[in-house]
Amino acid sequence: MKQSGSADLTLMGGHIPSWLFERMTQLSRAVVEAILVEYGKKAFLSKMADPFWFQSFGAVIGMDWNSSGVTTAVMRALRKSLNPHSKELGIYICGGKGKHSLKTPQELIQVGDKTGLDGNYLAECSKLSAKVDNTAVQDGFQLYIHNFVVSDEGDWTVVQQGMKTEDKSARRYHWHSGALASFVEEPHSAICGENQGHILNLVDKQARSTKEGILNILKENPDKILKETQKMVLPGYCDIKPQDVNFKRLGSVLWLAQEAQTNDFKDLLLLKGLGPRTLQSLTLVSEVIHGTPSRFSDPARFSFAHGGKSARPFPVPTRVYDETIDTLRTAVEKAKMGNSDKQKAIGKLTSIAQKAEENFVPPEKSQEKAHLEKLMEKEKRDSWKYGGRTIDGYEKPPQDEKNHPGKGGQLGLFD
Incomplete structure (x- = not known):
């Protein structure tokens, strides 16, 4: 013990x-x-x-x-x-x-x-x-x-x-x-x-x-x-800063969420139909299920699955959250009955994203803050599309979004 x-x-x-x-x-x-x-x-x-x-x-x-x-x-x-x-x-x-x-x-x-x-x-x-x-x-x-x-x-x-x-x-x-x-x-x-x-x-x-x-x-x-203990410093603030995130890991998750829409990954065929934003969340959830201990040294990264009630780092995308729950629950129920194909596909999200890290080039240190802020701003701006919600209620479209609907799309972390 x-x-x-x-x-x-x-x-x-x-x-x-x-x-x-x-x-x-x-x-x-x-x-x-x-x-x-x-x-x-x-x-x-x-x-x-x-x-x-x-x-x-x-x-x-x-x-x-x-x-x-x-x-x-x-x-x-x-x-x-x-x-x-x-x-x-x-x-x-x-x-x-x-x-x-x-x-x-x-x-x-x-x-x-x-x-x-x-x-x-x-x-x-x-x-x-x-x-x-x-x-x-x-x-x-x-x-x-x-x-x-x-x-x-x-x-x-x-x-x-x-x-x-x-x-x-x-x-x-x-x-x-x-x-x-x-x-x-x-x-x-x-x-x-x-x-x-x-x-x-x-x-x-x-x-x-x-x-x-x-x-x-x-x-x-x-x-x-x-x-005799090993130590790691973690800050007391709630906002996410560049030093809190492993950029290779987060970047590969965002890459996979985009790439899966155009690249027919054989292992992910059973996840076809999920949008890039749900794949982003599901990949991070998959890592919590299948990841080894060394993968959790930057817990702030997992906030990019479903955000938070105070919009840190962005409002909770309730529709994405619900789709993640439904997808995972369906996979588990099928696995209980002996059909583990969908559960294995969810597990493959982790291995594919980790494989992508090997060749993924993160931004220069001097550019990390700008890229992270751009990602969080994009998530906040688009949150209304995904049922974004905080303790203050549902998010509404930005004024310029009303004038120019359809603008934007899934953001690559290092665009």
Whole structure:
């Protein structure tokens, strides 16, 4: 057992409108089911234990890419969408925010009754992991979110979050029951944010069992833990800047969205009929499903799937969002019945885009800001065409668009 990482985030308030949260719930379930069908429960729990993947997942479903609200939104969406189908899927989401977090041990005992797992043991793991992050590591963050995600095979991941009100920051902690080699050899755990400014990997390489692993960390000097971690800086602002995005990766996604309209990719024939904007979103969603850990070092990039409620980086394209959900859900349902062709086609979006990166030439450093601003401006300008919506309502056509309809088209990042 190990603590697989943590993430420092900007503490933000705000309400997720129902029209967006309902879509988040549907897309979250479709993504998780696609992972379960293709890779299994262990792989899903490993992804949940990776702070970079978790943040990218939050961004792709429409949350601000580095907000503390990602934790609440993702876990609420998963709990609402997965728990009614837990027996079928073999995944149970326990705990939550505030008073709901206190119910975690009781819920785990109930899961044990349903699955034959040792519920008391799971409840003990829940309490100990919370104790480490709330008291043993004296970093000033007080837990207010605690989620325990467990499979009917006994593997689990803890996602919990503390806040520090004096500087308006939050820290998310990830724990994972497995001793997967990839987390030891190439950990991708993270701390990101303006106030602490780093992403930390807190892997306990010496842990032999779940309980022993937690107790060993309880005995560790916090300074020693922090010194042995790998770090990555993530800013506290919500706007996306050039340094937040891997331009080769984003550029290849936009290239594929355009090229698929004129180039008959044999592997993508089952996706014919999808417009370039939906292909852009679906390619980023596909990467969340099929991408390896190293692909999530720039979670801001995944905001270019479905934008955000505050128009950062652009309004939520609701029609594109709905088409993405329908396409993915149809593929998953067919795969469950033994026809995985469409699911494989969605997976090919990731491999084709990654292959394109090999020969893709990004803009010069001096031109990155201009290209990124051009892309975001284009997305905002065209958002009304795709049902663009924010907390303030639906987007309307620009005045000059009314006078010159049909102007524009899908933008290449490096035009």
